Amino acid sequence: MSAQPALLEIEDLVVRYPVHRGLVAAVTRQPRRTVHAVEGVSLSLRAGEMLALVGESGCGKTTTAQAVLRLVDPVSGSIRFDGRDLVPLGSRELRPLRRRIQVVYQDPYESLDPRFRVRAVVEEPLLIHGLGGSKAERAARVREALARVELSPAELYLDRFPHELSGGQRQRVAIAAALVLEPDVLVADEPVSMLDVSVRAGVLNVLDGLRRAGLAILMITHDLSTAARFAQRIAVMYLGRIVEEGPAAEVVRNPQHPYTKALLSVVPRRDPRDRRQPQILRGETPDAVAIPSGCRFHPRCPLAEGRCTREDPALARPASAADGHRAACLLLPARS
Amino acid sequence: MTAPILQVEDLHVWFDLADGGELHAVQGVGLSLEPGERLGLVGESGCGKTTTALAIMGLLPPSASVAGRVKIDGRDILAGGEAAMRPHRWVDVAIVFQGAMNALNPVRTIGEQIVESLELHDRARGAAARARTAELLEAVGIPAGRAARYPHELSGGMRQRAAIAMALSCDPRVLIADEPTTALDVMVQAQILELLDSLCRDFGLALVLVTHDLPVVAQLCDRCAVMYAGEIVERGPLEELYHAPGHPYSRMLFAASPDLSGLDEPVVSIPGAPPRLDRPIDGCPFRPRCDSAFAACTERPQLQEVGAGHAAACHLNDRVLA
Numbered sequence: 151m152s153a154q155p156a157l158l159e160i161e162d163l164v165v166r167y168p169v170h171r172g173l174v175a176a177v178t179r180q181p182r183r184t185v186h187a188v189e190g191v192s193l194s195l196r197a198g199e200m201l202a203l204v205g206e207s208g209c210g211k212t213t214t215a216q217a218v219l220r221l222v223d224p225v226s227g228s229i230r231f232d233g234r235d236l237v238p239l240g241s242r243e244l245r246p247l248r249r250r251i252q253v254v255y256q257d258p259y260e261s262l263d264p265r266f267r268v269r270a271v272v273e274e275p276l277l278i279h280g281l282g283g284s285k286a287e288r289a290a291r292v293r294e295a296l297a298r299v300e301l302s303p304a305e306l307y308l309d310r311f312p313h314e315l316s317g318g319q320r321q322r323v324a325i326a327a328a329l330v331l332e333p334d335v336l337v338a339d340e341p342v343s344m345l346d347v348s349v350r351a352g353v354l355n356v357l358d359g360l361r362r363a364g365l366a367i368l369m370i371t372h373d374l375s376t377a378a379r380f381a382q383r384i385a386v387m388y389l390g391r392i393v394e395e396g397p398a399a400e401v402v403r404n405p406q407h408p409y410t411k412a413l414l415s416v417v418p419r420r421d422p423r424d425r426r427q428p429q430i431l432r433g434e435t436p437d438a439v440a441i442p443s444g445c446r447f448h449p450r451c452p453l454a455e456g457r458c459t460r461e462d463p464a465l466a467r468p469a470s471a472a473d474g475h476r477a478a479c480l481l482l483p484a485r486s
Numbered sequence: 487m488t489a490p491i492l493q494v495e496d497l498h499v500w501f502d503l504a505d506g507g508e509l510h511a512v513q514g515v516g517l518s519l520e521p522g523e524r525l526g527l528v529g530e531s532g533c534g535k536t537t538t539a540l541a542i543m544g545l546l547p548p549s550a551s552v553a554g555r556v557k558i559d560g561r562d563i564l565a566g567g568e569a570a571m572r573p574h575r576w577v578d579v580a581i582v583f584q585g586a587m588n589a590l591n592p593v594r595t596i597g598e599q600i601v602e603s604l605e606l607h608d609r610a611r612g613a614a615a616r617a618r619t620a621e622l623l624e625a626v627g628i629p630a631g632r633a634a635r636y637p638h639e640l641s642g643g644m645r646q647r648a649a650i651a652m653a654l655s656c657d658p659r660v661l662i663a664d665e666p667t668t669a670l671d672v673m674v675q676a677q678i679l680e681l682l683d684s685l686c687r688d689f690g691l692a693l694v695l696v697t698h699d700l701p702v703v704a705q706l707c708d709r710c711a712v713m714y715a716g717e718i719v720e721r722g723p724l725e726e727l728y729h730a731p732g733h734p735y736s737r738m739l740f741a742a743s744p745d746l747s748g749l750d751e752p753v754v755s756i757p758g759a760p761p762r763l764d765r766p767i768d769g770c771p772f773r774p775r776c777d778s779a780f781a782a783c784t785e786r787p788q789l790q791e792v793g794a795g796h797a798a799a800c801h802l803n804d805r806v807l808a
Binding site: 206207348349354372374378414417418420422423424425430 | 530531643671672673675676677679680698699700701702704728729738739740742743745746749753754755756759
């Protein structure tokens with residue numbers, strides 16, 4: 151599998167947002183401030199693979215996804231898709247590529263137009279991209295997309311409005327509307343966090359089936375249990391950086407970075423006998439405007455030493471980790 | 487066994503619908519809570535768990551009608567209406583809601599709001615009220631100096647702490663927490679759960695944790711009541727619910743959430759959707775989604791003992807017990 155070239159390769163991605171200064175600040179010439187949303191993120195995604203980008207609110211995971219979709223403009227870095235860098239491309243050149251990278255958002259109550267029937271919701275992307283040929287051919291593709299998300303027989307759903315569907319069914323319709331364009335990459339931004347627990351697994355199993363059939367999925371989530379169960383690889387983000395990355399089972403069973411260890415320790419387990427002492431980090435993720443010096447995690451790190459306030463660690467494979475598993479921590483002995 | 491503080495018996499709630507119909511949201515719920523006990527109230531959206539919590543607080547909207555008993559220290563406070571409820575609300579039983587932003591007034595500082603609630607309930611006035619506010623804020627982990635902050639100046643976790651401080655202002659013995667961590671990040675969720683845990687331990691507060699998140703209940707509560715379609719289908723000690731569930735719905739709910747300790751186990755969703763509550767339900771309400779339904783399920787099962795302090799409403803237990 152590692153011999154297969156990456157379909158999507160992000161290198162040294164940097165995304166910053168200017169902070170609105172307000173009139174007084176502008177007149178008094180206070181310095182313009184910047185949100186350092188993503189600072190040097192590198193990731194790769196292969197066909198048939200799900201990569202989970204995990205972290206707390208404000209860590210930059212959604213901004214990374216938006217950069218991949220080219221909904222925000224990176225300051226620097228490259229996003230190579232199928233061998234071509236998307237960053238320098240203009241909207242005209244991007245258009246044919248957009249079909250191949252689709253997205254599913256968190257809230258299917260917001261993302262589906264309430265006035266459109268399921269048939270129209272799923273057909274619309276074909277019309278926008280001028281694909282699908284005749285009306286009959288488009289209808290066939292809509293049915294096929296619904297079948298791939300396990301909404302069958304299609305007749306039961308085609309003429310319904312979103313409000314007539316359950317949350318799980320709506321999210322499946324949103325996935326079908328992305329699939330109808332036959333994309334190579336699907337970005338799923340918290341695809342089940344708005345859904346009831348009883349139906350989450352159904353949507354996740356649909357995504358898993360699509361992944362097995364060759365789709366590459368970049369899943370943004372704050373839920374480590376879901377990432378661990380469904381993704382092949384996990385990348386943990388903190389304040390705009392990836393602090394740990396590797397095969398999902400490795401990251402979960404043999405976490406290296408103190409932040410990953412803390413995150414894993416606070417995930418509630420469903421067996422009441424399996425109560426653990428959670429390692430709760432104090433405070434909250436600092437503001438991405440005022441990035442701490444050295445290792446960004448040092449103000450909250452239980453292990454931080456003097457040099458952690460000065461040196462900025464790079465991702466490297468620690469001696470105690472398996473192949474393809476990297477972490478950015480100065481205190482981990484590197485592999486000699 | 488100590489006497490329960492809070493008892494709910496045969497609670498029913500109906501909502502009038504715009505089309506003239508009626509929605510039977512809570513259908514005969516019974517609960518009992520002893521001092522210092524932690525009870526999880528679990529179920530899918532629309533199962534009636536929040537409506538049950540609001541009925542206990544006497545905070546239902548005017549379109550609702552209620553029947554049954556809500557007893558504090560053995561005395562019913564539901565029959566006497568608002569006049570009977572008022573002396574107990576916030577004083578004996580308090581509630582914290584999911585989105586703390588909605589529970590707090592956006593144009594008053596958090597300190598002012600807590601002082602106001604102390605004064606409203608004649609707990610303290612002036613300087614004494616401000617001193618008590620500082621104490622309450624410290625108790626929930628907010629530096630007293632932040633009393634002068636407005637809700638929007640605080641993070642989600644801090645707002646939830648402020649809402650908890652306000653709920654605690656009249657020293658209630660029971661705290662109902664309705665999805666207190668749902669909108670929060672995992673680390674902040676852990677901080678809030680740790681706070682609830684320490685409030686129960688240090689002040690003997692009894693807790694009703696209303697949530698759809700079974701693992702959160704498994705980590706924090708002693709007992710659990712599982713609601714489905716307006717009724718409690720199983721209740722008992724958490725360990726029994728997980729290791730020896732008496733109702734297929736409880737078992738299937740546990741199996742529906744991925745777990746870090748069981749990564750190789752399949753994660754299975756529950757097919758279908760809960761029944762509509764604006765029409766009578768025939769037989770067991772879970773029957774259409776159940777993986778173990780059989781002939782007897784066309785009759786509605788009653789909650790029956792299946793172990794010590796453990797009851798379930800499922801006909802599968804008839805066979806075992808017979």
